[in-house]
Amino acid sequence: MQEFWQFAGDYWWLIFPLMGVFGGAGKAWQRNARDRHQRRLEVLRAKAEIASAHAEARAARHRPFVSAAPVERPAAEQLHALFDAQDAVTARWLEYELDVAKLIAFPAMSDGRQPLTAAFLRAKKVADRLRPASAKVRIGREQLDEYRNAVTDYEVAFDVAERDARRLKDSTFTQAERKRLDTAKQLLTVAVDEAATPAERQLAYKRVREELDGLLSLSDGAIEVLEQKVALELPAGDDRG
Template sequence: MDPLLLAAEWWWLAPVAAGGVAAGAVGMGRRRTAGGRRLEFDAARLDLRAARQKAVQSRMAVKLARADVTRLSAERSARRATAEQVAGAKRMLRIKESDAKAAAADVRAKQVRLSAARAAIPAPRAPRPLERLQGEHDAVVLRWMQYETDPGLQIAYPAMTDVKQPATAEYLRAAGRAVDARRAADGTAGPAEFAAYRDAVSDLERAFEAAEHAARVRAGEETPSPGSAWQDAAQDMLNRSTEAIDRAAGAAASALAAWNERRRPDKR
């Protein structure tokens, strides 16, 4: 089994053997795969093909939505359609146009990724794309393990290991998805499996940065991102409201029980 996968599944044992796990995660898991030099390029080409197909579908959806607006407008003139139907068709057209713009932008981004992947095809003796990606995965996990195994970091940034914190919980979910994608891509991965693993590692990196930022904000070392203060306040209010409801429900149940007890006839 890949050592990183084992470390990810048994991360709660890390404080017992912190040094060994950290060294193993970096030093192991580097077995070479047969070929695979063009794997990243092939995955980028597959992404571009899918993005272009989506862009074509989006443009077709815009044409259909525009035709629907024209039809309903004509029927409205003939009093066979309502103003609400015409307004709804126009709203749908705006949504489809926004989707088409996003799809076109995604095609341009995928073209840039393909060019970068073409330029990054490794030399015959250089690490393969899958190995490079596994190294990036390892690096994120090692950064996380430091918060798990270093008592000083645990005291300074307790939110990093508090699963009740939304950013920490999201990191752990992303870590699970990355582990699953790594299993699927291990060995003889194809372009689709590599692309899924690449995206999972990217999500993991973003989730870790978000969790680390949130932990440092709670420690008073960084400024909250725009909107995060409002979200934290809303979450705290929701938690307090839930606790208040629970207390009120408990008090009501106790009052009802006391009332029933008073109404019960005395047994002689």
């Protein structure tokens, strides 16, 4: 060991050229490693492109022939489909609008002050306004496209408003207001309970209206449906507002 250190002390100047040799060898090894890695990547990309080409070829063999200019459906057929789509959204909306229990559970769906509900109601007005009187009317392409876009906006606006209402539930109300909503929900169960006496059901119905007064705006249709469920006739002069 002593001889090694004596040699190193006598020939210390060899360290610098040796460092250059070793450094060059290290750089060469790094370059070779990078080249090997690059070649592997190129092989993988080539294999992926080949596999994609094979898959496309297989799909092309099984793909049905489509003419360069597809035949557009008649306007009447398109209108029928759009009418069905619009009516489906309206039916979903009426499930909230006419069901007091749902309105209590998700009050934002009847609250036009909520931005997303307001946007949905605006989209509904536009779709209703642009809806042709029937599928038999003569309609231009521009008018048809405008109505189609309105129906799409109507569908999307309802979906967004519904998700938001289900997320919010009664969180926008104060604690006292939430308590009133909960009381109304319990009374509503009694009002439509066939096992309850007519007097109990009528009293519960009136209490429901009182608890919801100033909290939720019930449409005439919702009141009518509720009255049918309660199976009673309101006294003459009863305020439906």
